[in-house]
Amino acid sequence: MNVLSDDSLEIRRDADVVACRQAVRARSVEQGFGLVDQTKIVTAASEIARNTLQYGGGGTVRIQKLADGSKQGLRLVFEDRGPGIADIARAMTDGFTTGSGLGKGLSGTKRLVNEFDLWSKPGEGTRITITRWK
Amino acid sequence: MERIPILRMGRFLLVTVQVDLQDEVVQALQDDLTAKIVRYGARGVLLDISALEMVDSFIGRMIGHLAAMSRILDAHTVVCGMQPAVAITLVELGLSLGFVRTALNVEKGMKLLNEAIANDDPHGLLDAEDDERPL
Ligand SMILES: Nc1ncnc2c1ncn2[C@@H]1O[C@H](COP(=O)(O)OP(=O)(O)O)[C@@H](O)[C@H]1O
Numbered sequence: 001m002n003v004l005s006d007d008s009l010e011i012r013r014d015a016d017v018v019a020c021r022q023a024v025r026a027r028s029v030e031q032g033f034g035l036v037d038q039t040k041i042v043t044a045a046s047e048i049a050r051n052t053l054q055y056g057g058g059g060t061v062r063i064q065k066l067a068d069g070s071k072q073g074l075r076l077v078f079e080d081r082g083p084g085i086a087d088i089a090r091a092m093t094d095g096f097t098t099g100s101g102l103g104k105g106l107s108g109t110k111r112l113v114n115e116f117d118l119w120s121k122p123g124e125g126t127r128i129t130i131t132r133w134k
Numbered sequence: 135m136e137r138i139p140i141l142r143m144g145r146f147l148l149v150t151v152q153v154d155l156q157d158e159v160v161q162a163l164q165d166d167l168t169a170k171i172v173r174y175g176a177r178g179v180l181l182d183i184s185a186l187e188m189v190d191s192f193i194g195r196m197i198g199h200l201a202a203m204s205r206i207l208d209a210h211t212v213v214c215g216m217q218p219a220v221a222i223t224l225v226e227l228g229l230s231l232g233f234v235r236t237a238l239n240v241e242k243g244m245k246l247l248n249e250a251i252a253n254d255d256p257h258g259l260l261d262a263e264d265d266e267r268p269l
Pocket residue numbers: 047051052055056080082083084085091092096097098099100101102103104105106107126
Protein backbone atom coordinates (compact mmCIF):
# COMPACT_ATOMS: atom_id res chain seq x y z
CA MET A 1 0.00 0.00 0.00
CA ASN A 2 1.32 3.45 -0.94
CA VAL A 3 0.73 6.74 0.79
CA LEU A 4 0.35 9.27 -2.03
CA SER A 5 0.05 12.36 0.13
CA ASP A 6 0.07 13.20 3.80
CA ASP A 7 -1.32 16.50 5.12
CA SER A 8 -1.73 17.60 8.69
CA LEU A 9 -4.22 20.14 10.04
CA GLU A 10 -4.73 21.62 13.48
CA ILE A 11 -8.15 21.36 15.10
CA ARG A 12 -8.26 24.17 17.64
CA ARG A 13 -11.39 26.14 16.80
CA ASP A 14 -14.82 25.77 15.30
CA ALA A 15 -13.51 27.10 11.98
CA ASP A 16 -10.91 24.31 11.88
CA VAL A 17 -13.70 21.72 11.79
CA VAL A 18 -15.00 23.39 8.64
CA ALA A 19 -11.47 23.53 7.20
CA CYS A 20 -11.04 19.82 7.96
CA ARG A 21 -14.28 18.98 6.11
CA GLN A 22 -13.14 21.05 3.12
CA ALA A 23 -9.70 19.42 3.01
CA VAL A 24 -11.20 15.93 3.24
CA ARG A 25 -13.65 16.80 0.47
CA ALA A 26 -10.82 18.04 -1.76
CA ARG A 27 -8.65 14.97 -1.17
CA SER A 28 -11.56 12.59 -1.76
CA VAL A 29 -12.31 14.30 -5.07
CA GLU A 30 -8.63 13.92 -6.03
CA GLN A 31 -8.94 10.23 -5.21
CA GLY A 32 -11.83 9.94 -7.63
CA PHE A 33 -14.47 9.23 -4.97
CA GLY A 34 -18.08 9.41 -6.12
CA LEU A 35 -20.45 11.86 -4.49
CA VAL A 36 -21.83 9.37 -1.96
CA ASP A 37 -18.35 8.19 -0.91
CA GLN A 38 -17.21 11.81 -0.62
CA THR A 39 -20.19 12.69 1.53
CA LYS A 40 -19.67 9.71 3.81
CA ILE A 41 -16.02 10.40 4.54
CA VAL A 42 -16.63 14.15 4.92
CA THR A 43 -19.47 13.50 7.38
CA ALA A 44 -17.33 11.04 9.32
CA ALA A 45 -14.51 13.61 9.42
CA SER A 46 -16.91 16.24 10.73
CA GLU A 47 -18.04 13.98 13.57
CA ILE A 48 -14.57 13.02 14.71
CA ALA A 49 -13.13 16.52 14.26
CA ARG A 50 -15.87 17.91 16.48
CA ASN A 51 -15.16 15.27 19.12
CA THR A 52 -11.45 16.10 18.96
CA LEU A 53 -12.31 19.73 19.63
CA GLN A 54 -15.14 19.29 22.15
CA TYR A 55 -13.94 16.35 24.19
CA GLY A 56 -10.22 16.14 23.37
CA GLY A 57 -9.61 19.86 23.87
CA GLY A 58 -8.24 20.18 20.33
CA GLY A 59 -5.71 18.17 18.38
CA THR A 60 -4.66 17.33 14.86
CA VAL A 61 -5.84 15.41 11.84
CA ARG A 62 -3.64 13.75 9.25
CA ILE A 63 -5.17 13.20 5.86
CA GLN A 64 -3.54 10.52 3.74
CA LYS A 65 -4.34 9.55 0.20
CA LEU A 66 -3.79 5.83 -0.22
CA ALA A 67 -3.32 3.52 -3.17
CA ASP A 68 -3.44 -0.25 -2.85
CA GLY A 69 -3.13 -1.94 -6.21
CA SER A 70 -5.99 -0.52 -8.18
CA LYS A 71 -7.83 0.61 -5.04
CA GLN A 72 -7.82 4.21 -3.91
CA GLY A 73 -8.57 5.29 -0.41
CA LEU A 74 -8.46 8.06 2.12
CA ARG A 75 -7.21 7.64 5.66
CA LEU A 76 -7.79 10.16 8.43
CA VAL A 77 -5.94 10.05 11.73
CA PHE A 78 -7.35 12.26 14.49
CA GLU A 79 -5.24 12.73 17.58
CA ASP A 80 -5.64 14.64 20.80
CA ARG A 81 -4.02 14.75 24.22
CA GLY A 82 -7.24 15.24 26.09
CA PRO A 83 -8.75 13.21 28.92
CA GLY A 84 -9.12 10.04 26.87
CA ILE A 85 -12.08 7.67 26.90
CA ALA A 86 -12.44 5.52 29.99
CA ASP A 87 -15.03 3.09 28.64
CA ILE A 88 -14.60 2.72 24.90
CA ALA A 89 -17.37 0.16 24.46
CA ARG A 90 -19.79 2.51 26.12
CA ALA A 91 -18.64 5.51 24.05
CA MET A 92 -19.20 3.44 20.90
CA THR A 93 -22.79 2.70 21.88
CA ASP A 94 -25.42 4.35 19.70
CA GLY A 95 -26.92 7.24 21.67
CA PHE A 96 -24.30 7.44 24.42
CA THR A 97 -23.05 10.95 25.16
CA THR A 98 -21.37 12.68 28.08
CA GLY A 99 -22.13 16.02 26.41
CA SER A 100 -25.33 17.28 24.89
CA GLY A 101 -24.96 15.55 21.53
CA LEU A 102 -26.97 12.74 20.00
CA GLY A 103 -24.30 10.18 20.85
CA LYS A 104 -24.14 9.06 17.23
CA GLY A 105 -20.76 10.47 16.28
CA LEU A 106 -18.60 7.44 17.00
CA SER A 107 -21.12 4.70 16.25
CA GLY A 108 -22.33 6.44 13.10
CA THR A 109 -18.82 7.14 11.86
CA LYS A 110 -17.96 3.46 12.16
CA ARG A 111 -20.82 2.69 9.79
CA LEU A 112 -19.68 5.34 7.30
CA VAL A 113 -16.15 4.02 6.81
CA ASN A 114 -14.52 0.72 5.85
CA GLU A 115 -11.92 0.69 8.62
CA PHE A 116 -12.25 2.18 12.09
CA ASP A 117 -9.65 2.07 14.83
CA LEU A 118 -9.92 3.76 18.20
CA TRP A 119 -7.04 4.01 20.63
CA SER A 120 -7.52 5.86 23.88
CA LYS A 121 -6.01 5.97 27.31
CA PRO A 122 -7.39 7.96 30.23
CA GLY A 123 -5.10 10.88 30.96
CA GLU A 124 -3.16 10.45 27.70
CA GLY A 125 -5.52 11.12 24.87
CA THR A 126 -7.36 9.61 21.95
CA ARG A 127 -6.43 8.56 18.44
CA ILE A 128 -9.03 7.58 15.90
CA THR A 129 -8.07 6.24 12.49
CA ILE A 130 -10.69 5.90 9.80
CA THR A 131 -10.29 4.73 6.21
CA ARG A 132 -12.67 4.70 3.33
CA TRP A 133 -11.88 2.91 0.09
CA LYS A 134 -13.33 3.86 -3.24
CA MET B 135 -19.98 35.99 13.19
CA GLU B 136 -22.03 35.57 10.04
CA ARG B 137 -25.70 34.70 10.44
CA ILE B 138 -28.04 32.67 8.32
CA PRO B 139 -30.57 34.98 6.65
CA ILE B 140 -34.24 34.44 7.43
CA LEU B 141 -36.66 35.75 4.81
CA ARG B 142 -40.26 36.49 5.51
CA MET B 143 -42.73 35.36 2.84
CA GLY B 144 -46.24 36.13 3.99
CA ARG B 145 -47.00 33.83 6.87
CA PHE B 146 -43.91 31.70 6.20
CA LEU B 147 -40.25 32.11 6.96
CA LEU B 148 -37.70 30.91 4.43
CA VAL B 149 -34.31 29.89 5.73
CA THR B 150 -31.66 29.18 3.14
CA VAL B 151 -28.74 27.44 4.70
CA GLN B 152 -25.36 28.08 3.12
CA VAL B 153 -22.62 25.64 2.34
CA ASP B 154 -20.17 25.48 5.19
CA LEU B 155 -21.81 25.86 8.54
CA GLN B 156 -19.83 26.52 11.66
CA ASP B 157 -21.39 25.16 14.80
CA GLU B 158 -21.86 28.59 16.38
CA VAL B 159 -23.72 29.81 13.29
CA VAL B 160 -26.08 26.85 13.58
CA GLN B 161 -26.68 27.69 17.23
CA ALA B 162 -27.45 31.34 16.46
CA LEU B 163 -30.02 30.26 13.87
CA GLN B 164 -32.13 28.60 16.55
CA ASP B 165 -32.36 31.84 18.51
CA ASP B 166 -32.97 34.02 15.45
CA LEU B 167 -35.63 31.74 14.09
CA THR B 168 -37.68 31.41 17.27
CA ALA B 169 -37.55 35.19 17.71
CA LYS B 170 -38.85 35.73 14.16
CA ILE B 171 -41.58 33.11 14.42
CA VAL B 172 -42.91 34.96 17.43
CA ARG B 173 -42.42 38.44 16.00
CA TYR B 174 -44.16 37.69 12.69
CA GLY B 175 -46.62 35.13 13.98
CA ALA B 176 -45.25 32.83 11.29
CA ARG B 177 -47.23 29.67 10.65
CA GLY B 178 -44.56 27.80 8.76
CA VAL B 179 -40.81 27.50 8.33
CA LEU B 180 -39.20 26.34 5.13
CA LEU B 181 -35.66 25.17 5.68
CA ASP B 182 -33.86 24.99 2.35
CA ILE B 183 -30.76 22.82 2.73
CA SER B 184 -30.07 22.22 -0.97
CA ALA B 185 -26.68 23.94 -0.62
CA LEU B 186 -25.62 21.69 2.26
CA GLU B 187 -23.06 19.14 1.15
CA MET B 188 -23.26 17.21 4.38
CA VAL B 189 -25.45 16.90 7.42
CA ASP B 190 -23.73 15.46 10.46
CA SER B 191 -25.28 14.67 13.84
CA PHE B 192 -24.82 18.26 15.03
CA ILE B 193 -26.68 19.79 12.10
CA GLY B 194 -29.21 16.94 12.19
CA ARG B 195 -29.90 17.67 15.83
CA MET B 196 -30.33 21.37 15.00
CA ILE B 197 -32.91 20.52 12.33
CA GLY B 198 -34.84 18.34 14.79
CA HIS B 199 -34.70 21.08 17.43
CA LEU B 200 -35.89 23.73 15.02
CA ALA B 201 -38.87 21.62 14.02
CA ALA B 202 -39.77 20.88 17.66
CA MET B 203 -39.43 24.51 18.74
CA SER B 204 -41.45 25.76 15.79
CA ARG B 205 -44.19 23.30 16.61
CA ILE B 206 -44.44 24.63 20.15
CA LEU B 207 -44.76 28.11 18.67
CA ASP B 208 -47.56 26.86 16.42
CA ALA B 209 -45.55 26.79 13.20
CA HIS B 210 -44.88 23.84 10.91
CA THR B 211 -41.45 23.04 9.50
CA VAL B 212 -40.59 21.52 6.16
CA VAL B 213 -37.01 20.72 5.22
CA CYS B 214 -36.47 20.90 1.49
CA GLY B 215 -33.82 20.16 -1.09
CA MET B 216 -31.75 17.60 0.75
CA GLN B 217 -29.20 16.18 -1.70
CA PRO B 218 -29.55 12.42 -2.27
CA ALA B 219 -25.96 11.71 -1.14
CA VAL B 220 -26.66 13.62 2.06
CA ALA B 221 -29.85 11.65 2.68
CA ILE B 222 -28.08 8.31 2.13
CA THR B 223 -25.29 9.31 4.51
CA LEU B 224 -27.71 10.54 7.14
CA VAL B 225 -29.47 7.18 7.26
CA GLU B 226 -26.18 5.31 7.61
CA LEU B 227 -25.09 7.68 10.35
CA GLY B 228 -28.19 6.51 12.18
CA LEU B 229 -30.15 9.73 12.11
CA SER B 230 -33.77 9.68 11.24
CA LEU B 231 -35.28 13.08 10.91
CA GLY B 232 -38.39 11.26 12.07
CA PHE B 233 -41.13 13.77 12.56
CA VAL B 234 -39.58 16.40 10.30
CA ARG B 235 -41.47 16.77 7.04
CA THR B 236 -39.33 16.87 3.91
CA ALA B 237 -39.90 18.03 0.35
CA LEU B 238 -37.83 17.85 -2.82
CA ASN B 239 -37.72 21.60 -3.40
CA VAL B 240 -38.96 24.95 -2.10
CA GLU B 241 -42.06 24.93 -4.27
CA LYS B 242 -43.19 21.51 -3.04
CA GLY B 243 -42.25 22.49 0.50
CA MET B 244 -44.49 25.53 0.29
CA LYS B 245 -47.34 23.33 -0.87
CA LEU B 246 -46.82 20.98 2.08
CA LEU B 247 -46.83 23.91 4.50
CA ASN B 248 -50.04 25.28 3.06
CA GLU B 249 -51.66 21.87 3.45
CA ALA B 250 -50.45 21.51 7.02
CA ILE B 251 -51.86 24.90 7.93
CA ALA B 252 -55.15 24.16 6.21
CA ASN B 253 -55.40 21.00 8.30
CA ASP B 254 -54.81 22.96 11.49
CA ASP B 255 -57.57 25.33 10.62
CA PRO B 256 -60.06 23.67 8.26
CA HIS B 257 -62.50 26.56 8.33
CA GLY B 258 -59.95 29.29 7.66
CA LEU B 259 -60.79 31.16 10.82
CA LEU B 260 -57.28 31.89 11.99
CA ASP B 261 -55.88 33.65 8.99
CA ALA B 262 -58.61 36.12 8.16
CA GLU B 263 -57.25 39.44 6.82
CA ASP B 264 -58.01 41.42 9.94
CA ASP B 265 -56.43 38.79 12.15
CA GLU B 266 -52.88 39.38 10.97
CA ARG B 267 -50.54 40.04 13.77
CA PRO B 268 -48.61 43.31 13.53
CA LEU B 269 -44.96 43.23 12.48
N1 LIG C 1 -11.63 12.66 21.58
C1 LIG C 1 -12.36 12.31 22.65
N2 LIG C 1 -11.84 12.47 23.90
C2 LIG C 1 -12.56 12.11 25.00
N3 LIG C 1 -13.81 11.61 24.96
C3 LIG C 1 -14.38 11.44 23.74
C4 LIG C 1 -13.70 11.77 22.54
N4 LIG C 1 -14.51 11.47 21.50
C5 LIG C 1 -15.63 10.99 22.04
N5 LIG C 1 -15.58 10.96 23.38
C6 LIG C 1 -16.63 10.46 24.29
O1 LIG C 1 -17.49 9.59 23.57
C7 LIG C 1 -18.84 10.04 23.68
C8 LIG C 1 -19.62 9.70 22.43
O2 LIG C 1 -19.17 10.48 21.34
P1 LIG C 1 -20.12 10.67 20.08
O3 LIG C 1 -20.59 9.33 19.65
O4 LIG C 1 -19.43 11.51 19.09
O5 LIG C 1 -21.39 11.43 20.68
P2 LIG C 1 -21.57 12.98 21.12
O6 LIG C 1 -20.51 13.77 20.44
O7 LIG C 1 -22.93 13.30 20.65
O8 LIG C 1 -21.43 12.99 22.61
C9 LIG C 1 -18.74 11.51 23.98
O9 LIG C 1 -19.89 12.00 24.64
C10 LIG C 1 -17.49 11.57 24.86
O10 LIG C 1 -17.79 11.21 26.19
